[in-house]
Amino acid sequence: MGKRDRLSDDEIAGFVAAHPGWVRAGERIERSYSFPDYGTGVGFVMQIALLAERRDHHPDIALSWGKVRVAWSTHDAGGLTALDLELAELTDRLSAG
Numbered sequence: 001m002g003k004r005d006r007l008s009d010d011e012i013a014g015f016v017a018a019h020p021g022w023v024r025a026g027e028r029i030e031r032s033y034s035f036p037d038y039g040t041g042v043g044f045v046m047q048i049a050l051l052a053e054r055r056d057h058h059p060d061i062a063l064s065w066g067k068v069r070v071a072w073s074t075h076d077a078g079g080l081t082a083l084d085l086e087l088a089e090l091t092d093r094l095s096a097g
């Protein structure tokens, strides 16, 4: 199986169960991160953007004061792939500093 092949429901459920904060919403996985101010959220968004360009895989990102919402999905596959789960984990690592 390639990194851009669709995953099964069980594989996605397994990831969500093991990764607090992430939820499945249809054909996406989403997580909200909280920050003490606007600027810290902006910095986080920029780090995600650099990661996305490096990996040629791009999430939807919503920036609010003190909050960043990230959603991963593979448009080309029309759903969730191993690449989404890998980048969700990397997103968590960025948020940890």
Ligand SMILES: C[C@H](O)[C@H](O)[C@H]1CNC2=NC(N)=NC(=O)C2=N1
Binding pocket: 056, 057, 058, 059, 072, 073, 074, 075, 076, 077
């Ligand atoms: C040509 C390029 O590799 C593709 O368009 C990439 C770019 N970034 C992407 N990002 C996401 N999230 N899904 C994709 O299918 C995708 N495809």
